[in-house]
Amino acid sequence: MFARLEGLDKIKEKDVKEVATLLSELISAFDRSAIAHEVGKIKTNGDLYIAACGVAKQRLDSTKRVMAFSVDMFAITQRFNNEHKTQLRISMGIDDGPVTAAVLGTDKFSYDVWGETVSIADFLQLNAVPGTILVTQEVYERLEGLYNFDPGPDIELPEINQTLATWLLTNPTSSLFDSYSRDHKASIPQDTANNSGVAIEN
Numbered sequence: 001m002f003a004r005l006e007g008l009d010k011i012k013e014k015d016v017k018e019v020a021t022l023l024s025e026l027i028s029a030f031d032r033s034a035i036a037h038e039v040g041k042i043k044t045n046g047d048l049y050i051a052a053c054g055v056a057k058q059r060l061d062s063t064k065r066v067m068a069f070s071v072d073m074f075a076i077t078q079r080f081n082n083e084h085k086t087q088l089r090i091s092m093g094i095d096d097g098p099v100t101a102a103v104l105g106t107d108k109f110s111y112d113v114w115g116e117t118v119s120i121a122d123f124l125q126l127n128a129v130p131g132t133i134l135v136t137q138e139v140y141e142r143l144e145g146l147y148n149f150d151p152g153p154d155i156e157l158p159e160i161n162q163t164l165a166t167w168l169l170t171n172p173t174s175s176l177f178d179s180y181s182r183d184h185k186a187s188i189p190q191d192t193a194n195n196s197g198v199a200i201e202n
Contacts, residue, residue: 002121005049006088006091011088025080029076037072039051040055051069070172077090090131092124093126093128093133094124095124096139096142119160127155131170132169134167136164137167147169148169150168151168
């Protein structure tokens with residue numbers, strides 16, 4: 001799963017220290033939700049949050065967990081907006097498939113994932129409008145009946161010379177949460193965040 005925060009340019013008009021505190025608060029809330037859903041945060045990069053499920057430990061319900069976490073991110077962002085009078089929005093892309101994962105480097109090493117599934121999720125996010133989640137046919141088939149998807153646009157993937165059918169989840173709300181996420185709502189903590197993470201699932 002790739003998630004991008006829109007509207008950070010407005011926050012950046014504030015004092016630098018205040019911006020760092022606000023972003024740390026929001027990312028920390030995302031991290032707590034990821035832990036609750038047993039989704040692994042990969043990294044954050046500027047306005048991008050990347051996460052995955054089923055990489056370190058294979059899970060049969062990884063698709064469901066990633067989507068529940070993704071929907072929770074929308075609720076967390078809305079609560080953050082209400083509390084701080086901001087107007088942040090999220091656009092997301094989710095694919096389902098195999099990935100390669102490794103710890104890279106020896107100095108300031110980082111954990112990363114790559115592969116076609118990662119590239120597709122990233123491309124989906126780039127084509128998703130703020131306030132929506134764009135998913136592949138594979139994700140749709142796993143979650144059909146649990147979420148109210150609409151047909152999305154067909155997207156050309158020049159890197160692999162393929163046209164991708166997509167499905168769209170618009171304005172995700174807490175009414176779509178499964179029982180697990182309802183029982184594990186992530187509050188916005190006041191402590192500082194570990195600045196890493198966006199998700200792709202296996």
